Amino acid sequence: xxxxxxxxxxxxxxxxxxxxxxxxxxxxxxxxxxxxxxxxxxxxxxxxxxxxxxxxxxxxxxxxxxxxxxxxxxxxxxxxxxxxxxxxxxxxxxxxxxxxxxxxxxxxxxxxxxxxxxxxxxxxxxxxxxxxxxxxxxxxxxxxxxxxxxxxxxxxxxxxxxxxxxxxxxxxxxxxxxxxxxxxxxxxxxxxxxxxxxxxxxxxxxxxxxxxxxxxxxxxxxxxxxxxxxxxxxxxxxxxxxxxxxxxxxxxxxxxxxxxxxxxxxxxxxxxxxxxxxxxxxxxxxxxxx
Numbered sequence: 125x126x127x128x129x130x131x132x133x134x135x136x137x138x139x140x141x142x143x144x145x146x147x148x149x150x151x152x153x154x155x156x157x158x159x160x161x162x163x164x165x166x167x168x169x170x171x172x173x174x175x176x177x178x179x180x181x182x183x184x185x186x187x188x189x190x191x192x193x194x195x196x197x198x199x200x201x202x203x204x205x206x207x208x209x210x211x212x213x214x215x216x217x218x219x220x221x222x223x224x225x226x227x228x229x230x231x232x233x234x235x236x237x238x239x240x241x242x243x244x245x246x247x248x249x250x251x252x253x254x255x256x257x258x259x260x261x262x263x264x265x266x267x268x269x270x271x272x273x274x275x276x277x278x279x280x281x282x283x284x285x286x287x288x289x290x291x292x293x294x295x296x297x298x299x300x301x302x303x304x305x306x307x308x309x310x311x312x313x314x315x316x317x318x319x320x321x322x323x324x325x326x327x328x329x330x331x332x333x334x335x336x337x338x339x340x341x342x343x344x345x346x347x348x349x350x351x352x353x354x355x356x357x358x359x360x361x362x363x364x365x366x367x368x369x370x371x372x373x374x375x376x377x378x379x380x381x382x383x384x385x386x387x388x389x390x391x392x393x394x395x396x397x398x399x400x401x402x403x404x405x406x407x408x409x410x411x412x413x414x
Contacts, residue, residue: 164188228252260284292316324348 158177161168162184173181190209193200194216205213218236225232225245237245254273257264258280266274286305289296290312298306318337321328322344333341350369353360354376365373384390385397386405394402 154172157167157169157172158180161170161173161177161181164185168181170178170181186204186209189199189201189204190213193202193205193213202210202213221231221233221236222241222245225234225237225241226248228249232245234242234245250268253265254269254276256262257266257269257273257277260281264277266277269277282300285297285300286309288294289298289301289305289309292313296309298309301309314332317327317329317332318341320326321330321333321337321341324345328341330338330341346364349359349361349364352358353362353365353369353373362370378396380390381393381396382401382405385392385394385401386408397405
C-alpha cells in the first residue's frame with residue numbers, strides 16, 4: 125500500500141492565513157491606480173475607482189484634453205469640449221497666432237489677422253529688421269530702411285567698430301578713427317599690453333613698455349613666480365629668484381621636511397636632516413614609545 129499525505133490542521137491554517145497576503149500582492153496600489161487613470165495611462169483600472177475618484181479622473185481628463193487642444197496636439201478631441209471651453213480655446217489660439225506674427229515666427233498665419241493687427245505686425249517687423257541691421261545680425265537690406273534708420277545703423281556700426289578697436293577684437297582700421305578715438309584706442313591697447321606682460325600672458329609686447337611699466341611688469345612676474353615656488357606649483361622658475369628668496373624657500377623647506385619626519389606625516393627625506401635633527405627625532409620617539 126502506498127503512503128498517502130494528509131495535510132494537518134496547522135497546514136490548512138497557514139494557507140488560510142496567507143490567502144489575504146497573496147491577494148494583496150497581486151493588487152495594485154489604489155493611489156497609483158488613481159494617478160494612472162488621471163494621466164490616461166494603460167495601467168488604469170477604472171473598475172477599482174470610487175465614485176469621487178471617477179469624478180477626479182473625469183475632471184483631469186477634461187483639463188488634459190483642453191491643454192492638448194491649446195497646444196495643437198493630435199490627441200485633442202474638440203467634441204469633448206463644452207461651449208465655454210471651445211470659446212476659450214478659440215480666444216487662446218487667436219492670441220497665440222497674433223503673438224507669433226508679432227514675434228516673426230513661422231507659425232504666423234497672416235490671413236487670420238485683422239487690418240489693424242496686420243499694420244501692427246508690419247510695424248513690428250520693420251523695427252525688428254532695423255534692429256537686426258544696427259546689431260549686424262543676419263543679412264541687412266538697407267533699401268528697406270528709412271533715412272533715419274540708415275543713420276542709426278551707421279552710428280551703431282561706427283560705435284561697434286570703435287569698441288572692437290579699443291578691445292583688440294578683429295582687425296581695426298585706424299584710418300576710420302577720429303583723433304580722440306585713436307588716442308582712446310592707443311591708451312586701451314597700451315593698458316592691455318601692460319596687463320599681459322604683468323601676468324605673463326601671450327601677446328605681451330615688451331617693446332611697447334616704457335621704463336616704469338617694464339619695471340612694474342617684472343616685479344609682478346617675480347611676485348607670481350615666488351608664490352608658485354613657495355606653493356610648489358609648476359610655474360615656478362628658480363632662476364628668477366633672488367639669493368634671499370632662495371634662502372628663505374630653502375629654510376621653509378627644511379622646516380617642512382623636519383616636521384614631516386618628526387610627525388610621520390607627509391613627504392620625509394631623512395637624508396636632508398642635520399645630525400642634530402636626526403638625534404632630536406630619535407629621542408622624541410623614544411620618549412613617546414611605551
